[in-house]
Amino acid sequence: MPGALDAVRSRPCENELEKTQIMPDTNSNSEPADRADYDVFVVGGGINGCGIARDAAGRGYSVGLAEMNDLGSGTSSWSTKLIHGGLRYLEHYEFSLVRHALRERETLWNIAPHIIRPLRFVLPLHSGLRPGWLIRIGLFLYDHIGGRKKLKKSTAIDLRTSPLGRPLKAEFKKGFEYSDASVDDVRLVILNARDAAARGADIIVRTRLTAARRERDSWSLTLRDEESGAHRTVTARILVNMAGPWVDKVIADAFGHNGPRHVRLVKGSHIVTRKLFDHDRAYIFQNADERIIFAIPYENDFTLVGTTDEDFEGDPSDVRIEEHEIAYLLDAASNYFETPLSRDAIVWHYSGVRSLFDDGADEAKEATRDYVLRLEGGRGEAKVLQGFGGKLTTYRVLAEDALERIGQAIGRKGGTWTHEPPLPGGDFPTDGVGRLEDRLRAECPELDERTVRRIVRAYGTDAARFMRAGALGRDFGHGLFEAEVRWQIENEWARTSEDVLWRRSKLGLRFTDEEAARVDAFIASHLDGTSGGRSWRETADRTLHSSEGERQRGNILA
Amino acid sequence: MSTERYVIGLDSSTQSAKAVVLDRKGCNVAEGRASIPLAQPDEAHAEQNPEDWWSAVKNALRDAVKTIDPGSIDGLAISNQRETVAFLDDKDTAVYPALVWLDCRANSTYQSYADRMGREWLHRATGKPIDVIPVIYRLDWLRRNEPSVLERATQILDVQGFLVKKLTGRAVTSPASVDPFGLLDIHEMDYSTPILNSLGLSQEQLAPMAMSGREIGRVSPEAAKKTGLRAGTPIFAGGGDGQCSGLGANVTGPGNLYLNLGTAQITGAHSQEPAIGLNWRTMTAVTGSGYHLEALMRAGAFFVDWLVETFIDESKSPEVYIRLEAEAEKISHGCGGLTVTPHILGVMTPHWDPGARGAFAGLAPFHTRAHLYRASLEGMTAEIARSITAMRAENVPTDRIRAIGGGSKSALWRQMIADATQLPVDIGTTAEASALGAGIIAAVGAGWFVDFAEATAAMSHVEGTTEPEPEGADAWAALMERQGHLYEDTKRYGAGRT
């Protein structure tokens, strides 16, 4: 891209020399920029955009964020939902990547103990694949290099005698158990957005950036309301492009540039099956192609199996699982489970694409998972910060890194702060979930056990603000009450039943069309006709891409 | 043609390169060696030309595979001399002589570097007590005195990294080779950013690391021609010679200690945690799952040889030792009060005083040459036993000792060590524990064994065991106590002190 000043591969601990390659913009305090609507304008309401918005707002910048669809509707909702170091990245010498990710496990757990839970993984040894010694090294590093404090250490297990071996084929005799964490990915996005808003950021959903024009040292940005079609213009001193897999598209569409492609898209698909085993651990399976897949307890009654990993060309808004991916996942899991996995166990599936900085690595699994931040723009010109790659796990350090660059571009404000203050609802100790559940049970005795757990693990201490005795309102079924939907509309930008049932919760797995339509009708009446939001039918078609998904969407537990 | 498969353990040490071809039982079926010149223009300088490392390796490998089908070799791993560093530019040309671990040009500057970084922080991060040997102090010396070297050197490599580059075309090394440099944060197993920043180095100047046992490249057609190896032979990441010899001596997990009774002396134990202390330096193990705690005596066999050559018999012939050993055996424990510290090259653990001097205290008219000899062994034994006691105090398991190196041939010494530590002392069969360790790494990398423990069980052997005599324990405790005071009592006689 012309005028590019910097193409520094960003690692959280890069050395000082790199950082100073971008000179602070001496004009940054001149007149026009001072009159800009925002200091920082972020494109993309995924985890990275929302994480940056929160960090920036907390440092005192004025912040705007536009998300063309719902918050977290991009890659951030199609993940494996793990906060993890990535055991296998160690094999590619990615020590520092893994270390920073491992550290983040406990940092994030502390700031969001409601939506992040430690999860133990069982890794069966497979003769002929990764040898035990290599796995042991990986786990040794895993236990040691990440500053582990509260998470449990790894241990060897005898699968012949342990109940954890029972669901597996008899040939798997030895294995290891280690710790990572699971996260509700969309809620992590929402909570960051909420906290950003609480700190003064404007979170503008269903609004697309369609054009970005430099006016010397500020940006003039055209935003289109995707529901009404109306356009408006805002100005900002720096633009932050965190459009995930669309990052190139934003460059092409909004800037009108057709420069060399920065990103490679890699697709990953998951299947959700009926519960495959009866304990609370997850499995990590190695395959002959050196890839790994997970089988993770999911939403009480299900198991999440994924992921595939293949190059993707095409429109990131239209990603579907393909037949061969389903077959791959079924096969890979069946290699390990005593009872082979068949197609009719599948109740749902989803696919997402991640963007990877195109660094020329030739196989999808070899490509770096580290993120790359590039600050672009000539001297005296307004800058754009573009983000590529990243993981849910590293969003917070990515944001800190981004703020470092933003400071260089428009002048520093505040310092790093996000490692301690909790996300909304997360202001309780990591071992305090049980107490919150007790409290909710006492307040609303009509709730079933599953709902109590779900609510506390989604809202933490905030649950007490809307789950009030005698004030739950309409019952939409499956543990969803009007009070929760209202909360989501009023505090979490929910506008359709898809937002409620497939993102801010996964109750969509249990809802029938009719039940969901009732939620839509309620939302429409609640928004007083202003929503113009998509109907359940339209949104569901995007979520459940295949006809088989449609079939399965009915009350699958019935 | 035989269907037997082999691996090569390549030990690139200070004075020579040794290539040992090993079979599944750890038997040495062929070997080659070639010496490496060392320039020591004065007391403070010790330099080599990295190209000499490569020439020696080429010769050693060619000799080793002369009688072996190169196609039967499943892989090779390198054990390298540790705190030795090469400086190359983009074209792989040395921009400065390689600085060998013996080099102490940083004697006048290392303390101030440590102060600048924070002594405790530096010790904790690197696991290395403040001492002139880690390479960071020489890099700091260069930064102060020859700053252009660090700018021109686009590749700053340890010996393994350099040789792997020659063999495969790409420099890759392992934490176990980089760690002795002091550049690693041993808790993070990665280059320490504050240390790199303090030296003005960027990570691009250093080789990427892979865990020992991982394949890091294959022998290039060009290197194949020069070494006699088959092009495509896998190279597995190896490690520093100290850790490799520990592996060769069966230290793969908690409980086993090794005792290298060589020129310098190392007492090594496996520790699961990176325990930090002055009684050892903490070193990343080649097994990748733990650390070695290394207690070090700079003058080990060197001290004994100096004693014998200077006071007893210049010829240093084996008969002299046999005679001395027989005479010394008749002398009773404690040598009638004669007490020795062997710190003629300064002391590392636990005092870290490079200016320290050795001492003979408590001399009486009845003392003979054999008393000098025996008291020296007793003094060194006391040093070893105290470091093992310190390890135990850190909850490091200590079950048995494997003795290797020249000194392990002395039955008298072995018995002393067994009695003082109250641990059985096994005698290793191989003279080349570092090369064996490297071979074991290659065998694991090649998939011969499921893990390092299985590999050492198959490839590393014991010749015999010296059992401790329980009656000796109390007398040794008293002697260790007495000998332990001698350093403090004679400290004022150290070099440069008044």
Ligand SMILES: Cc1cc2nc3c(=O)[nH]c(=O)nc-3n(C[C@H](O)[C@H](O)[C@H](O)COP(=O)(O)OP(=O)(O)OC[C@H]3O[C@@H](n4cnc5c(N)ncnc54)[C@H](O)[C@@H]3O)c2cc1C
């Ligand atoms: C299959 C798979 C599994 C994964 N599993 C894990 C895991 O277990 N753990 C982990 O840590 N990471 C995981 N990841 C990675 C992680 O999901 C992503 O790195 C992360 O979600 C990226 O977030 P983002 O904010 O950069 O992008 P996104 O979430 O894609 O957000 C970008 C947003 O920008 C919006 N947008 C685009 N263009 C415009 C525009 N013009 N105007 C306004 N808005 C726009 C989009 O609508 C979108 O919401 C996984 C990724 C995949 C694909």
